[in-house]
Amino acid sequence: MKIAPVLTSFLTFGGAGKSPSRWARLLGISTGLVYLCFPVGDIVTGPVTGARVFWGVLGLVAFVAFFLATVLVPRSYDRLPPLAWGLLGVTTLLGVCLPFSFGGNWLTLPIYTTVAYSLMLRSRLAVLGMLAMSVVIVLVGVLRKNDPATTMVLVFQVLSLGTLFISMRNTRMLLVKLRQAQDEVARLAAGEERLRIARDLHDLLGHSLSLIVLKSELAGRLAEGGPQRVLTEIRDIESVARQALVEVRDAVTGYRQRGLSGELDGARAALEAAGTRVTVRLSGTPLPDALDGLLGWAVREGATNVVRHAQAERCEIGVTHDGRTVTLEIVNDGCQVAPYSPGSGLAGLAERVEAAGGTVSAGPCATGFALRVAIPAAVESPA
Structure with missing residues (x-):
């Protein structure tokens, strides 16, 4: 028996x-x-x-x-x-x-x-x-x-x-x-990143905002002395405020648009923290600089969907450039809720890719779920 x-x-x-x-x-x-x-x-x-x-x-x-x-x-x-x-x-x-x-x-x-x-x-x-x-x-x-x-x-x-x-x-x-433990590590990593961004923004804005406050106080005191000096201080305030805004935009852009290589590293770290084995394959000629940010956006969106929805054990990310077309494929073996309907993140990605003359397809496949992005290499990425 x-x-x-x-x-x-x-x-x-x-x-x-x-x-x-x-x-x-x-x-x-x-x-x-x-x-x-x-x-x-x-x-x-x-x-x-x-x-x-x-x-x-x-x-x-x-x-x-x-x-x-x-x-x-x-x-x-x-x-x-x-x-x-x-x-x-x-x-x-x-x-x-x-x-x-x-x-x-x-x-x-x-x-x-x-x-x-x-x-x-x-x-x-x-x-x-x-x-x-x-x-x-x-x-x-x-x-x-x-x-x-x-x-x-x-x-x-x-x-x-x-x-x-x-x-x-x-x-x-x-x-x-x-x-x-992996969920806790991911949560702590996200909290540490928020603290880092807060520190960087504080360093960027601290001096500029302090100067704006001082000049605003000075303009108020000079209002009694004559309009010309007040106008000069107000223009200085405007200049400092514009510079601070540019610095903030540059900082946020640096965090959000790290390029394809940075996003691949970030996707690997996030997926492995969620318990998913990751394989990355790059083939073909070097990627055009104009499409680097757009492909990075696609990798980030695809990896986020795998972490949030797929509960996958394996995920493969492939980037191919044959000289005419740049293709990104993200395939995971996780389960998807049926019937499948794309979320707002994929809809936004599709709009950006279509603006660059490319196509986006996403849905269940034989091995789980696949996201495919194809963009002509000669078309510049939208801003």
Whole structure:
């Protein structure tokens, strides 16, 4: 009775670090339940006869129902709700009593009970439950005079499956904590960037605004002395204010338009912080300077959409320049909400690209989701 290959399958639904949906887990668990054919065989063709058939069917149906309810009940990794404890208790009771009542072929039930322990309990409690189910299998084997070799195989399956599922649960807990840490790192990075911008703007504007205040006060005091001197000071104020405005615009432009290489570095950092593996490919002749900022804008918008909406594990960014056309492709393997509808960010990007004579296409593809931007190399990027 080799049960491990099928029972382990349902934990792979949803990908590494992602919680499988309830339907995905139900599908995997239902596949593992095929090994209940052994107790079913006892009822249909085996030694279970007479009134025991009714109780056997009732007990088996109850066990399956409570086992499925137990492993599918909503829960967190660090805490079980009271409902989960109750369901686990009933599942344990049925998993112990039915083998004692009906014999050796029903010893697959403690194996499923062990799986429930390993999925739901902390490692120490799961190990205790695994050992307890091993004792149950040995006792039933001795009382029912089962083949010792078969009994040892069942004990080995309990121990190996219990260890395997405990390891899987611990791995998922670590992945959840890793994602939380990545989110915190991204949040702190964004906060640090805001502080840096605030410091830079303070340094840029501090002197100019202080001078504007001083000259405004001076103009007010000179208003009594004659209009010509007041006019001179007001013109100085206007000049300083215009210079400050130019400096602010230059600073903001520097932050928002870093060019393609800077945006590729920023996209890689943001995606990797969100847990997405990034591959960047550049091919062809050097990119025209006129399109550098526009392609950087497209990379930033595409990477932002992947981080916010895709929950992707992999993302590929490719930039190709064949001498006539510059092409940017951003493909990720994340899921998208159906039906797909472009947001305001992609709409704004499309307007800018179309103003440069290019095209933008975005939507689901065979591997997930793809954003493609194609721009004639001879057309200058819009300001």
